[in-house]
Amino acid sequence: MIQVENLSKKFADVQAVKDISFRVEKGKIWGFLGPNGAGKTTTMRILTGYLPPNEGWARINGLDVGSDLKSIKRMVGYLPEVVPVYSDLTVKEFLRFVAELYGIERKKIRFAIDRVVEKTNLQNVYGRLIKNISRGYRQRLGIAQAIIHEPEVLILDEPTIGLDPAQIIEIREMIRSFKDSATVILSSHILAEITQVCDGAVIIKEGRLMATLTRDEWGKNLEIVTTGMASGTDWSDLQQAFPVISEVRAEGQVLKLEFRETLNDFNKIIKYLIEKDIRIKEIKAGLEALYMKVILAEEGRAS
């Protein structure tokens, strides 16, 4: 479990993180969501023991990131935004080095390397120099080095940035598979990624916590942007067809649905609307709507 309480970090003249609190239960995947420079990386660096906080505290499985640094570092696997690899080593040599860094016993190193190579599908580039492998393999190698010591907590900073769509899907699936063995935190500025992979999200902007959202919350609403919808359309039939819908509101061309319980599959509703000849332009899953609400509300308060 990860607990963060009133965490603040200040650099010379920049308040990078201010008063952030949240908690992630064991075996869950949580996302850090926010624009670039919001403080996601700084928070992650504090959790990995790379930076000490100025105020507040963070605990991982009950251990403090400030005072139990050595245990924390053994417990946490970390993929920084820029994959930390030595381009003049081969994949094999690099993984061996990381295994030694984490103090894995000599006779178990071979086994540990085989395990992560298989898990991250690096077999094809195993003997190659890192400078000669592609961006996708490099990212997978970054994940491999983060999980080589079987961490209980995995922290991934923008794990899918700069990858092509096929690679993104592959990495996302890989991240989901870690759920069995680890608590995961990942950062992203792609909403769809958080919706697909995470159980909850922390929205950070300018170093401050804007909102904490869970899958239960964002799974409970949906926004459908349509074209050519006549105003004053009666939607009671939709509610009758899907009792799970607790409220339907039409705001201009946007149809807003709220559900009584978390809904992971909207396909039937969409199909129903299409059959009713509603032309759908865009579907905003719940998180997107909530995210915009939070960010806009904040901007409204500021101005």
Place this chain on the structure above:
Amino acid sequence: MKDIWTITKKELKSFLYSPIAYILTAFFLLVSGFFFYNILVWANDQTMRMMQSGQGLNHININQMLFEPFFNNMTIILMFLLPMLTMRLFADEKKMRTEELLLTSPLRLSAIIIGKYLTALIIYAIILLLTATYAIFVFVYGNPELAPLLTAYLGLFLLGAVFIAIGLFASALTENQVIAAVISFSSIILIWVISWVGESGPEAWRGILTYLSFFSHFKNMVSGVIDTQDIVYYLTFIFLGLYLTRSIFEFRKWR
């Protein structure tokens, strides 16, 4: 100890895979070989002259005529060479962002620093060992004294060890290797000649500045004299260099 070796092993690998170590060694041997040859020719010439003028052979000392000037010249080469050996140690980690891997691993910061220091020291020792081939030739054709030669080598090794500690510190300051090299090179020169300031300055300063300068400590060892004071001086300097490197990392966490 195992942790230090983990870093050293990896660093040696990186050095051996890159052309830097080979090029530095080759140029060092080329330049030092050139110096040695010239000093040898000069010493030979002097000996001939002394014999002709009937000054007797007991005035001739191979160690003094050959090795002393040779070692003095080597220090100049080392001033240029060692900053180039140390410049990448931390600067490159920062530039390639691999520093995060090291600093989030359970390894102690001191183990990382000592591991890197040891790598440069090992490569330097190998280079130094290669110059011993010159001495072997002198032993084959003449009969110099071994003890003062070994003392001089020890002195040169310790002096280089100090240069490396300074270079390591400079490398931790920046992510630019060239800047790291310039900082270490100029620091070495300044510490080298700091005694000059003392010579014209007030009495109280003279002693301190002369003590601080590399020059006064190296002079003794090249002429074959081991003084514990000199050894302590070198070791203190090395410790200080490594300690300050560590402080840089501690400081950066809060910056």
